Amino acid sequence: MEQLTQVWIHVNKFTGPIPNLSRCNNLVDLQLRDNTLTGAIPASLISLPKLANVSLQNNVFLGPMPVFKPSVQVSLGNTNHFCNPVPGPCDPQVTVLLDVAGAVGCPMTLAESWSGNNPCKGWNYITCDAKGSVTVINFAKQNWVGTISPAVANLTGLKSLVMNDNNLTGPIPVGLASLVELQLVDVSNNNISGKIPKFRSDVIVKTSGNPFMGKDLPPSAPLGRSSPSSSGGGSDNSPSAAKHEHKSSFSTWVVVAIVIAAVALLLVLFLVIYKYKSNPTSKLSRGKEQKLKNGSPKNVNGYGAIPSTASQSSAANSEIYVYDGGNVTIPVELLREATNNFNEENILGRGGFGIVYKGKLHHGTEIAVKRMEASIASNKGLNEFKAEIEVLTKVKHRHLVALHGFCVNGYERLLVYEYMPQGTLGQHLFDHDQLGFLPLTWKQRITIALDVARGVEYLHGLAQQSFIHRDLKPSNVLLDDDMRAKVSDFGLVKNAPDGKYSVETRLAGTFGYLAPEYASTGRVTTKIDVFAFGVILMEILTGRKALDDNLPEDRSHLVAWFRKVAVNKENIVGVLDPTLDPDEETYQSICKVAELAGHCAAREPSQRPDMGHAVNVLAPLVEQWTPTANTGDDSFNIDFNMSLPQALQRWKANDDSMLSEDTYTSSSTTSKSITAIRKVSETEKNTLSYTKENQ
Incomplete structure (x- = not known):
């Protein structure tokens, strides 16, 4: 223990209080973060002479906020329940109750509610009177292990101590008998030992179900778990701690033994990792692999x-x-x-x-x-x-x-x-068999493509600022229950440059979706997103990944292969996803998307369209798949996902069709331009008037 210098036991779901560390005089680095540790910070930790770094955040420590030496780098976080937000002693009643809690291992169910410096405000298992004095401690039927802390006798207003049906050991504290307000002590159904203190005749004392009651167990007998530290958080020298220090040594060393075993295992792992990292060949191969993400990874649920x-x-x-x-x-x-x-x-x-x-x-x-x-x-x-x-x-x-x-x-x-419950576009394109998804229909595919185009178009020019995503790929396209798409993962997004382009010294993105000018020179414009969108369209058409090492080399790079094969409409049918079985009308739609994919993934950025053009190409294709039957009050058959020019054209068509059916207005229909919405009500009024006149 004295030679121990570093203890890393973070992120292990350890529970309970920190044991006595007074013999760890050479400890330098202690990592306890991200567990569910409770109890007060012991003075034995605070006073370690060589301690330089300690992390305690993401636990539920109680007691006073610890004060370490200025040379110690401390991380406390904001999940701990220290009695005060600044260093200083706790309320005397809080100090006593924390000692009582420490004697039973300070369970998480208790620690979670014991926050602040007033036990009368929302502390579980505690009842107070109108004066703010603790009158009842009720730990009944919790199955907790430990002892009854002698510190409980310092609660002068205590009337009831109820601790029945647990696994408590050790004696009933003698000091309880001196409490003038005490009315009930219930320690039945435990493993309490020793003699019963001489209580007043009017105090109800329940001790049944304790087979060792009245017997003094030898010192080697297990005495349960007791507080490893005083509840003062800055001192282990309280009177109550001194009284039961010999009882806590057994459980403390059990905990210490477990810690030592864990540390030994971590040291072995550290040596293995160090040996691995020190291998130059391994370093080189890892460095190459981690420069960029490679391909479209398989992932879970999007x-x-x-x-x-x-x-x-x-x-x-x-x-x-x-x-x-x-x-x-x-x-x-x-x-x-x-x-x-x-x-x-x-x-x-x-x-x-x-x-x-x-x-x-x-x-x-x-x-x-x-x-x-x-x-x-x-x-x-x-x-x-x-x-x-x-x-x-x-x-x-x-x-x-x-x-x-x-x-x-x-x-x-x-x-x-x-x-997003339906996962990613990548899962539905490449892993639908393994995940039990039905293959995407053509209608679903072009709707998803349009959704992505609209999202990226917004990023490029319609938001408060212009942004470049830099990592568009199917695994970053999430789907809802209606199979509508949303673009995700904005960790690599950057502002679009004010000038023609900007140059990045460190590439970001995924192989297979990187535009040529970005991969070779680091040049960044909105056109690198357009290129990646073109690759996604090719994946939607073919059901193939952007990079697939399982295919022959001349077919493994989707963009290069698509450019060679899909040179005309006749060849496109040979590259389609086998799950698609298009009729003639669908095939015409597919050809238009294939042509758009080729333009978007052009080698030169100047030859690529902007995302607004992609939206204009895809929107009519999605529109033709919209059901034509009118429902409810939708008399104009308008899809509110249309652009404004498309909606105006549809309004005009509907308006012209309605007017042409009425002989009174048919002669004037051909001379009308696009009609505003407010004109429709006027037309309906004229038609109604004509009908009444001819009845």
Whole structure:
């Protein structure tokens, strides 16, 4: 123990209080973050002579806020329940109750509600009188393990101590007998030992169900779990701690033994990883693999991507970022509850940012929570986190995935999105057999393509600022229950340059979707998104991935192969996804999309159209698949997804058709220009008047 210098046991779901660390005199680095540890911070930790770095965030520690030496780098986070927001002693009653809680291991159900410096305000298991004195402690039927802390005798207003049906050991504290207000002591059905103190005759004492009651157990007998520290958080020398220190040593060393075993295992893993990282060949191969993402990755439920290199974040990165806009900060506790404490069963996908979980809020709203853990909280990851929030606070569009809020908590960064239940376009194109999806129909495919085009068109020129996505691909196109698409993953988005272009020194994106000028020179314009959209159209047409190493080399690169094969309409049928069986009308639509795909993926950016042109090409193709039967009051058969010019043309056609049916107005119909909506009511009025006159 004395030679121990580094302990990393973070993100392990460990529970209970920190054991006595007074013998770890050489400990330098202690990582306890992201567990469910409780209890007060022991003085034995605070006073370690060589301690330089300690992380305690994302736990539920109680007691006073600890004060470490100025040389110690401390990360506390904001989930702990210290009695005061600044260093200082707790209320005397709080100090006693924390000692009582420590004697039973400070269970999470207790720690979660014991927040603040007033036990009479919402503390579970505690009852107070009108004067603010604790009168009842009720730990009945909790199945807790430990002892009864002698500190309980310091609650002078205590009337009832109810601790029946647990697994408590040790004696009943003698000091209880001196409490003048005491009326009830119920310790039945435990493993209490020793003699019963001499209580007043009017005090009800229930001790049945304790087989060792009245017997003094030998010192080697197990005495249960007791407080590893005083509840004062800055001292282990309280009177109550001294009285039961010998009882706590057994359980403390059990915990310490477990910690030592865990540390030994971590040291072995560290040596293996160090050996692996020190191999130059491995470094070189990893470096090549991680320069860029490669191909269209398979992911789960629409929230996957390529994993990034893990790196340990420092505490210096724990500052909270605040952004303007409509998004809100969301408490981490709410997200833990919504995701069942980030349960693995709720994982939707893993990506370069971290892990995405499905969650459900109290009112039933389903959400997707993207969680960047500390192990990947590199500068690159933090930059993507900030970029995604900054972009999504400025853009709102029906075909861009909506950001509900975010959370910054210690090392963790979390983004909360709307949940898209049908996964990604990539899953439906490439993995539909494995996932049990029906193949996409042509109508669904061109509707999805139009949705993506409209979303990107908005990014390029219709939002408050002009943005470039830089990572368009099928795995970043999410689908809702109606198979309507929304573009996601805005971590690589950048502002469009004011001039002709800007030059990036570090490429970002995914192989197979990178425009040639971007991959070779780093030149960035909105046309690199147009190129990627062209590749997506080719994937929609062929059902093939942008890069597929399983195919022969001359066919593995989709864009190059598509350019050679789909040179005319006759050849297009040979490149189509086999699940498509188009009739003649559908085939004409397919040919137009293939032509658009070729233009969008042209080698020269000057030969590529803008996204507005793509919308204009795709919109009429989607429109022809819209049901023509009118329902309700929709007398003009208008699709409100149309552009304004298309809607005006449809209004004109409907207006002309209606007027031509009436002999009174048919002669004037051919001379009319496009009719405004308000003209229709006038026409109906004329028609009605003519009908009445001829009855």
